[in-house]
Amino acid sequence: MNALTRRMVVGTAVVSMAFTLAACGKAGDDKNSDGSKSKGKVIGLLLPDTVTARYERFDRPLIQAKIKELCADCTVDYANAGQDATKQAQQVSSMIARGVKVLIVDPQDAVGIKSSVQAAVDKGIKVVAYDRLAQGPVSAYVSYDNEKVGELQGQALLDALGAKATPKSKIVMINGDDADPNAAQFKAGAHHVLDGKVDIAYEQSGLWKDTVANQKVTAAITSIGKNNIAAVYSANDTMAGGIATALRGQGIHVPLTGQDADLAAIQRILVGDQTATVYKAYKPEADATAEIAVDLLNGKDFSSVADSTSTSGSGNKVPSKLLTAASVTKANIQETVVKDGLYTAAQICTEEFAQACKAAGVQ
Structure with missing residues (x-):
């Protein structure tokens, strides 16, 4: 590199740095x-x-x-x-x-x-x-009523199970990270609704990570047996994504909850890979x-x-x-996340999900 070229490179770097600092x-x-x-x-x-x-x-x-x-x-x-x-x-x-x-x-x-x-x-x-x-x-705290969020999740599982919700029905429960105080509140709310009505047969923290949740559910399948799992509680949608992959890989189709109304979760709900999420605007x-x-x-x-x-x-x-949060299922996607402008129908209803959107009245 000759002297002129070096001067040009240095000059360009300085200008670039100036723009970076300005940004x-x-x-x-x-x-x-x-x-x-x-x-x-x-x-x-x-x-x-x-x-x-x-x-x-x-x-x-x-x-x-x-x-x-x-x-x-x-x-x-x-x-x-x-x-x-x-x-x-x-x-x-x-x-x-x-x-x-x-x-x-x-x-x-x-x-x-x-x-x-x-x-x-x-x-x-x-x-x-x-x-x-x-x-x-x-000085102040802003959030959602987190125990009620857990109650919404638990009730969504019971509603999806219908007559299959019995004290012998085995439920896998994947909670959030113990370092997050909300996780304990979601868990408490879900237990309040589920305890005595179903059997929480396996319960672990998924640390809010899809990979960890996938591993935990895979272990639960091995422990309980693929034909013995009635439903899976997931504390949020990120973990639900990993769980859905594990269930699908084993040919298991059971109710699955979530939270946060992630776009991917809404799409999973449309095609039946997830049952419900909790929408916190x-x-x-x-x-x-x-x-x-x-x-x-x-x-x-x-x-x-x-x-x-x-x-x-x-x-x-x-x-x-x-x-106050709201439960979202296939039946009310249009009236919740679409109506509120969280996502447009076009964002949800890509080619892969177009038919499912039509069937669910998402437009």
Whole structure:
């Protein structure tokens, strides 16, 4: 490489770096990686993973958009933990160093993040727990009534089983990650509906991962016998995808639940690979969170939004907004996720699913 070429390459790299740094200043990017202080009205947003489809597709853009609508001069500083609790703790530390004023966090580990929440609060940062209730002195919490979500899931299984729902009917139960307090609430709600009406013959955590859920259900099939499984409870749609693959591979067709109304889950429901999901409309949850965050930023009262109270695992009484979810089956896809604009019929009814959409009245 001659001198002129080297100068051109270096110059191009500098320009490229300048554009990259400029892009980092936009709302939603993980900016100021050098640890420098952010200036002005900055709200941090930390989400737990990219495996669950909802976070990057819905939660992040909806929260960012509502904050900008409410506060035109606000900046949203975003990072994702990638299912790594240690990484999320580091992200909290980074946002503290950068001077965010309010921090919205969906904890990867609600217990483990307690010290990080305390560290933020000690620096005068207001913390809003999003979707999962973090331990520690958080200012507010926005989510859904998670025990009722579990009840919806359990009832969907019973409804699908019909007369086959007996105390001898063997059910496989794949719960969420124990580090997520919501998982325990989903589980409790489902047990409330299912206990005594069916036999929970195998119960394990799938860690919110499709691969782990697949492995657990495969083990359950070996343990119980493929002809003895009446239904499978899956705490969310990501795991339901792995479970559906395992069941299909063994030629087993039984009711299967889920949660989050993922697009792939809606399509599985259409063709009968999944029975039901739970639809938690993302926009009301995101909007309420953004409203509270902006109110906290501006020192305003937010009790009109957070109209109830929750108690965290650390005993903190937290002003809360708890929304109501809905069960989705093949019969009401059109009236729920399509009507609400979560997905268009065109997004759902690709060529592979066109016939099933027609039969279900999705249009």
